Each structure stands twice: as structure tokens, then as C-alpha cells.
Amino acid sequence: MSPDFHIPYVLPTALLAIALVFKFPTLLRAWRDPDVRATMILLACATAVLVVITPVNIHRLNVWTGIPNIAAPWAYSFLTAFCATGLTMIMRWREPPSARRHRRMIAIYWIYAGIIAALWGTFLLADVPEPRIYDLDTYYATTLWMREHTLLYLLAHMVSSLIAAYMLWKWFPQVTHRWLKTGVVFLQLGYASGLVFDAAKLIAVGARWTGNNLDWLSTKAAPPFALLEAILVALGFIVPQAAPFLQKWGREQAEYLRLRPLWRTVRVVQPAAATVRIGFWAPLDLRLTQRQQRIHDALRFLAPYFDPDGYHDAYTAALAENSEQRARGIAGAIAIQAATDAYRRKAPHTTSDQPPQIGPSVTDHLEAIGRALYRSRALDRIRSQVTSTGSVTAHA
Known part of the structure; x- marks a missing residue:
């Protein structure tokens, strides 16, 4: 990617951070609620991904730690945690509480925790001395262990997106609640954006393996879809929870204001x-x-x-x-x-x-x-x- 090409990271990051801040009082009041905790983790991971992948922050991490490209395992770890939390959130929505659901959710967390450990392991084994802010995936596409590092996060993300999209597609006809249905639509669009991101990245990396250069797919075409996915998926999980609250708050605020002149009288x-x-x-x-x-x-x-x-x-x-x-x-x-x-x-x-x-x-x-x-x-x-x-x- 050209150094002059900048993606508007600030707006989606700010939106997710604001959602995180507004959700925090709910966490304090209902921290025992697993749905509330899961939503907070998902928002935190999505925000962290966008913060870490901002070019200026990638450069800062390289300088502060003295480790070239250290932002890669950080960003991909948060992305992987985001994927795991998204899958378990969908399962919480679709299925009533049960021992089977609990076991499946625990299995997902363990699988993705293993992927995060493998991401750090492959990064530490890889020889990546040249800092790459924009084209890390394609620049090191043929480098031992960094190649596996890149494939690991892309495949983990793609599999989670496919599973989530399938579960949502099967569940969508059964959803009757208006705001929940809206959330499912946001999620479907978000995971579709994630699959476009994965496809563009994999094609660009595969092209490097065959001696071709399609880096623009990785550096220019894919990142906007990653930003879009983070926003849409976060909205998908927030809207069904926040919209009824905001609707109730709006009614109460309007009534509160309408009663003011009578109260003063x-x-x-x-x-x-x-x-x-x-x-x-x-x-x-x-x-x-x-x-x-x-x-x-x-x-x-x-x-x-x-x-x-x-x-x-x-x-x-x-x-x-x-x-x-x-x-x-x-x-x-x-x-x-x-x-x-x-x-x-x-x-x-x-x-x-x-x-x-x-x-x-x-x-x-x-x-x-x-x-x-x-x-x-x-x-x-x-x-x-x-x-x-x-x-x-x-x-x-």
C-alpha cells in the first residue's frame, strides 16, 4: 500500500470506543450477566483490533518494543478473540441455556485460545526483521513460519465467518423480534464483509506463492472490508440490546419533558x-x-x-x-x-x-x-x- 493511502480508521474506532464507554455502566450494574460480559469483550476486541492496525500505531509498537512487526500477533490475537466471542454470542441468542450449549461454547474458547497461542508461537519462530506497516502479509508470504502465521489467522477468521453466517442464515426465518432481526441483518452483512476481506488477502498471498504480484488486493481492497466488518458485527450485537433501551429512554425522556410545565405549575x-x-x-x-x-x-x-x-x-x-x-x-x-x-x-x-x-x-x-x-x-x-x-x- 502506498504510504499516501490512508483508510479512515478514526471514525469506526471512535464509534466502537463510544459504544464501549456507554456499555460500561451496564457492565458495572450487571457484571454477572454472561451476555453483558460477552458483549463487552466483543466490543473491546473489535476496538483493540482497529487501534492496533492503525498505521501510526503499528509504527509506534515497533519503536516502543524494539521488535519489528510485533503489531501483527497483537492485532491477529484480538481478531481471533473477536471471532470466538462472536460465535458464542450467536449461540447464546439461538439456543436456550443447556449443558450442551455450555460445552460447545467452552470448546470454542479453547480452540481459539489455542489459535492465539499458535499465532504468537509462529511469529516468534519467524524471521521478519524488516518492519512492514502496510504489506506485511504479502511481503512475508513465502517466509517460513510467517507464512503459517498469516494463513492461521486468515483461515481461523474465514472459518468463524462461514460458521457464523451459516448459523444466522438458518436462524433468520425464526426471528420475530424487530430489533433482533435488525441485529441479525447487520451480522450477516458484517460476516459477508469479513469473507471478502479473507478472500482478497488469500488471493494476494497465493499470488506471491506463484511468483505473481496482486498485493493491491491485500493492501487496498481488503482493509476497508475489515473496518466494515468490525462496525457491522459490533452493531449487530449492540442493536438488539441497545435499541429497546434507547426506545424506552426516548419515551421516558419525552414524557419527562412534557410533564415539566405541569410540574412547575x-x-x-x-x-x-x-x-x-x-x-x-x-x-x-x-x-x-x-x-x-x-x-x-x-x-x-x-x-x-x-x-x-x-x-x-x-x-x-x-x-x-x-x-x-x-x-x-x-x-x-x-x-x-x-x-x-x-x-x-x-x-x-x-x-x-x-x-x-x-x-x-x-x-x-x-x-x-x-x-x-x-x-x-x-x-x-x-x-x-x-x-x-x-x-x-x-x-x-
Whole structure:
């Protein structure tokens, strides 16, 4: 490969590193979960491969260690561990826990651990004094032990890709979960990219054995497919786990924000007991639960100050020009604002010993009320209509 030819290593490496960082808190919370641990190992290996094979890092390893081409066994060891973890992850997805599955997974780890040991053994036996940053595989394609070193990692990678692709192909028709199906598609594309990488490398190495030169297949055509495989396979394993979480987080975040104006409106009501302060870094579901509870508690205290007739009049006026859901939100917002004003004045709407509860016509539409509170002009218009209608009725 020409020294001027650079593959964009930074972006995929950064994406994998970010995924690793975001997954780390999950590991701390659920480190006993084998699926979580396996995902972390897979992400770590994929990230490590991309870090090591970056040309500048290959040069640094050569200089720091004083051992030419030491990056090769490092990168290929991480790649081999990546292959083993990928195969066992697919087995975890496809098969329920069993002694047979456990034995097969242990066998895979031992086989690939043996391959890693053989990679280091063949490298130490090989005579590779000339540092090669871009064309190591083809430059030493006919060198004793380095030839075996190269074939070992390529064949191990190819076999794992073929087995993984076959298992996924057989399993795909049975997958019904949307995000899991998406993950399987990413994995199939990723392993297909890996097979293209292997084929290009093997053809280039084989060409050297026959006295020909097809190095461009190894140095220019193959590396982009290696990067693509790392990204797609990592996405394939991350998406089924991360997507449902992100979907739930998005719903909760939207609800949390929609309830904010309503929460601010009812903060005038003093709680019966001091509330526990939860910081910004607390889990979102906990903060959402506290906000919902705070609103429901405030509505309970506002019940004596709530005017059902005022709510009904506002709802009737709003329904004339809005959908039912939006009209419920507008009417609830107006009625709650009026109740908080009455609360400040200590002027309850009823003096009954058993104050009425604010009913489901309000409590079932809290998000709509929160959205309506963002639209002060619409509230003022409906409030004016209700006031003018009430004045006309009273005068009549």
C-alpha cells in the first residue's frame, strides 16, 4: 500500500470506543450477566483490533518494543478473540441455556485460545526483521513460519465467518423480534464483509506463492472490508440490546419533558412531607416516577380548589376548535391554573368535609395538559371565551 493511502480508521474506532464507554455502566450494574460480559469483550476486541492496525500505531509498537512487526500477533490475537466471542454470542441468542450449549461454547474458547497461542508461537519462530506497516502479509508470504502465521489467522477468521453466517442464515426465518432481526441483518452483512476481506488477502498471498504480484488486493481492497466488518458485527450485537433501551429512554425522556410545565405549575402546593432530592444524574426512570408522583400528590391537595364546572366549560369551548385529546389538555390546564390560584388565596371551591377528587378526565391526560401549558395564547383565548360566556349567562 502506498504510504499516501490512508483508510479512515478514526471514525469506526471512535464509534466502537463510544459504544464501549456507554456499555460500561451496564457492565458495572450487571457484571454477572454472561451476555453483558460477552458483549463487552466483543466490543473491546473489535476496538483493540482497529487501534492496533492503525498505521501510526503499528509504527509506534515497533519503536516502543524494539521488535519489528510485533503489531501483527497483537492485532491477529484480538481478531481471533473477536471471532470466538462472536460465535458464542450467536449461540447464546439461538439456543436456550443447556449443558450442551455450555460445552460447545467452552470448546470454542479453547480452540481459539489455542489459535492465539499458535499465532504468537509462529511469529516468534519467524524471521521478519524488516518492519512492514502496510504489506506485511504479502511481503512475508513465502517466509517460513510467517507464512503459517498469516494463513492461521486468515483461515481461523474465514472459518468463524462461514460458521457464523451459516448459523444466522438458518436462524433468520425464526426471528420475530424487530430489533433482533435488525441485529441479525447487520451480522450477516458484517460476516459477508469479513469473507471478502479473507478472500482478497488469500488471493494476494497465493499470488506471491506463484511468483505473481496482486498485493493491491491485500493492501487496498481488503482493509476497508475489515473496518466494515468490525462496525457491522459490533452493531449487530449492540442493536438488539441497545435499541429497546434507547426506545424506552426516548419515551421516558419525552414524557419527562412534557410533564415539566405541569410540574412547575403545581409546585406551589406544599407536599405533606419533605420530598427526597434526586440529582440530575439519577436514572431517568426514577426522576420520571418522582415527577409523576409529585404531580399526583399536588392534584390531591388541589382537589378542594378544583372547579369541575369551570373545567367542563373550558372543555366545551376548546372542543369546538380542537381534537378531544387537545381539548382535554387545554381544559385541564385552565382548571389546574385556576385551582393553584385559589390555593394561593386559600379560597377552596368546596368546604365539604370530604373534598372531591380530581377525576380521570384530568389525571388521565397529564401529558396533554403539559403540552397545553406550553401554549399560553391558546389557554388565554379559551379562558376569555369561557369568562365572556359566563358573564353573558349570569347577566341573562
